[in-house]
Amino acid sequence: MEVTNVTEYQAIAKEKLPKMAYDYYASGAEDQWTLAENRNAFSRILFRPRILIDVSKIDMSTTVLGFKISMPIMIAPTAFQKMAHPEGEYATARAASAAGTIMTLSSWATSSVEEVASTGPGIRFFQLYVYKDRNVVAQLVRRAERAGFKAIALTVDTPRLGRREADIKNRFVLPPFLTLKNFDGLDLGKMDQANDSGLASYVAGQIDRTLSWKDVKWLQSITSMLILVKGVITAEDTRLAIQNGAAGIIVSNHGARQLDYVPSTIMALEEVVKAAQGRVPVFLDGGVRRGTDVFKALALGASGIFIGRPVVFSLAAEGEAGVKKVLQMLRDEFELTMALSGCRSLKEITRDHIMTEWDAPRTLPAARINEEGRKALTDLDEEKRFRSEAVEELERKEEEFVANESEL
Ligand code: GLV
Numbered sequence: 064m065e066v067t068n069v070t071e072y073q074a075i076a077k078e079k080l081p082k083m084a085y086d087y088y089a090s091g092a093e094d095q096w097t098l099a100e101n102r103n104a105f106s107r108i109l110f111r112p113r114i115l116i117d118v119s120k121i122d123m124s125t126t127v128l129g130f131k132i133s134m135p136i137m138i139a140p141t142a143f144q145k146m147a148h149p150e151g152e153y154a155t156a157r158a159a160s161a162a163g164t165i166m167t168l169s170s171w172a173t174s175s176v177e178e179v180a181s182t183g184p185g186i187r188f189f190q191l192y193v194y195k196d197r198n199v200v201a202q203l204v205r206r207a208e209r210a211g212f213k214a215i216a217l218t219v220d221t222p223r224l225g226r227r228e229a230d231i232k233n234r235f236v237l238p239p240f241l242t243l244k245n246f247d248g249l250d251l252g253k254m255d256q257a258n259d260s261g262l263a264s265y266v267a268g269q270i271d272r273t274l275s276w277k278d279v280k281w282l283q284s285i286t287s288m289l290i291l292v293k294g295v296i297t298a299e300d301t302r303l304a305i306q307n308g309a310a311g312i313i314v315s316n317h318g319a320r321q322l323d324y325v326p327s328t329i330m331a332l333e334e335v336v337k338a339a340q341g342r343v344p345v346f347l348d349g350g351v352r353r354g355t356d357v358f359k360a361l362a363l364g365a366s367g368i369f370i371g372r373p374v375v376f377s378l379a380a381e382g383e384a385g386v387k388k389v390l391q392m393l394r395d396e397f398e399l400t401m402a403l404s405g406c407r408s409l410k411e412i413t414r415d416h417i418m419t420e421w422d423a424p425r426t427l428p429a430a431r432i433n434e435e436g437r438k439a440l441t442d443l444d445e446e447k448r449f450r451s452e453a454v455e456e457l458e459r460k461e462e463e464f465v466a467n468e469s470e471l
Contacts, residue, residue, distance in 0.1 A: 066380075068396075069352045069373045069389050076147070076379035083233045084146045087262075088375045091319035092225035097327065098319035101350030104327035108359045108419050113405030121401050122408045123394065127344070127367055128214055128289050128310060130186045133163030135409060136357055136393050139318075139348045139369035140190030140216060145173035145241050147379040153182050155374055158386035160185035162394070167216050167369065170203070173237075175244040180210035190216040190293070193278060195271045199249050204286050206245075213289070216313060217282065220294030222274060224266040225321035236261035279307040291346070294321075296331040298338035301345075311344045311366075318349060318371050329360060333419075336364030354396025361409060362417040 066072060077085050091098030123134040138159050145151030152174035159166035160183060167188040168179050176189060189207040194200050204215065229235075234256065237243070242252035257264035271278075282290055289310035295301055296314055304312055314335050316325045325331075328349035336345050344366035351357060351368050360368050370393070377385030406412045 066388065067392075069370075069377075069392055072373065072376040072380050072385065072389065076376035080147065080379050083235055084238075085379075086229035086233055087143070087227075087235055088141070088147070088372060088379075090227040090229045091323065092227055092321055093323040095319065095323065097316055097323050097325055100327040101316070101319050101329075102327075102352065104329045105350060105353070105356045105359060108329065108417050110355075110358075110404060111416055111418055112403055113416070116405035116407070118402040118405060118407055120407060121398050123398060123401070125367060125409050127165060127346075128291075130165070130213060132165055132186065132367075134394050134397065135361060135365075135367035136351075136390065136397065137165040137346075137367055137369045138167055138374055139315075139371035140167040140169035140218075141371045141375050142169045142171035143173050143237060143241065144169075144375060144378060146238060147375045148382045150382055151378070152179050154378060154383035155386050156182040156185060156187070158383050158390060159187075161387060162390040164390065168207075168212070170218075170245060171243050173241045173244055175247070176203075176207045176210040176212060178244065180212075187212050188214045188216050188291070189288075190218060191282075192218055192221065193271045193274050193282075194251070194269050196269075197281075199246070199251065201285050202249070203245055204282070204288070208286055208288055214291055214310070215282065215286065215288050216291045216293045217279065218293050218317070219274070220315070220317050220321045221266065221270065222272040223270075224260065224263040225317070225323070226263075227260065227320060230260035230262065234258070234261065276303055276307045279304070279309065283308050293348075295335060296325060296328065298334050301335045301338035305339065305342050309343060311346060312339060313369065314345060314347045314349075314365070315369075316349055329356070329363070332360060332363045332365060333421075351393075354393055354398070354400045357393065357397045358400040358404065358406075358412060359417055361412045362414055363419075364414070 125132060125135045138155060144155055148154060152168060152172045156166050156179045165186045165188055167190050169190050170192040189212040236256050237254045246252040251269060254261045254265045291311040291313050292304040292309040293313035294315050294317060295304055295312045296316060301312055312335060314328045314332050316328055328347050332347050339345050345364060346367050346369060347360045347365045348369035348371060351370050357368050373389045374386055377389040404416050
């Protein structure tokens with residue numbers, strides 16, 4: 064049956080992939096509350112479309128860190144893409160280039176930075192995990208820069224790996240024919256079997272838990288690539304990221320795979336946008352499955368969004384063609400949303416084109432308060448009427464009594 068939306072690829076991927084691989088991509092942390100909320104929160108934001116605007120021409124193009132792209136929909140880093148499809152990151156890179164958008168390559172890719180660069184021209188960012196061994200990091204950053212990557216997305220929410228219970232039950236490890244290709248020559252490309260998640264053990268062994276803001280400065284001292292801080296969801300950290308030289312912020316909860324019960328990214332977005340005060344661009348990933356979601360994020364102040372799971376699921380289903388189709392479907396849906404909202408360019412998308420539940424005190428509840436207020440007044444009136452009737456009755460009885468007395 065024809066695939067007509069991004070979400071449908073998930074069920075196809077589930078059928079096609081070994082359970083261990085599918086579960087790895089699909090899982091969130093612990094109760095997976097944030098995983099569901101990343102989706103659900105979008106459905107609580109509604110539109111305030113404008114009508115009778117000439118929308119015969121719509122321009123979705125934009126500029127990210129100075130790089131012109133065809134639409135504000137980009138590819139988030141997701142690890143181990145060859146576990147989804149033999150062409151893995153190669154297919155994703157080609158699909159992103161064909162769509163005129165940015166691909167972010169994961170540190171834990173199953174293809175190296177050089178291999179991805181060899182697929183042809185394209186604007187690419189590199190997602191970085193900071194290893195305990197800083198020589199490893201410095202080498203990798205240098206290689207990414209040489210391979211033409213334009214920016215680093217520094218993941219800051221993973222001092223330890225979140226508890227993904229499916230991976231623990233499955234004793235998740237990378238299939239033996241795959242390696243973390245960027246680390247092959249550094250003796251860090253293999254993930255050992257563990258008696259829980261092999262990836263969680265790998266992270267515990269290699270990733271630097273001491274990472275702090277000073278390291279963001281250190282990173283700037285070893286590269287001229289711009290740095291996006293990925294994993295910010297509060298105003299406090301937004302201000303710190305800017306103070307420490309971030310060129311942009313990615314509002315992310317790591318696809319709900321790290322700390323459970325953090326808010327959805329779309330709920331956290333506006334706080335970050337306000338704290339950024341336009342000093343750096345703010346992006347979002349997490350739960351985007353529709354063009355309407357893209358529009359909502361932009362209306363809340365995002366400069367663009369990234370998609371993660373839709374890429375691996377479509378890759379599993381149809382390889383490069385699947386990823387191309389996902390990008391095309393989101394593009395078409397986003398264009399339609401713009402047309403139906405009366406927006407011809409990204410700068411015409413405003414906060415007034417949507418309403419959120421935190422706008423409620425200004426609008427919806429006011430009506431409710433009035434309603435309640437009106438009822439209270441009516442009740443009071445009735446009470447008064449009842450009281451005055453009772454008083455009248457008493458007065459009447461008193462008069463009768465007095466009259467009777469005087470007759471006697
Ligand atoms: C990789 O970044 C993961 O969260 O599994």
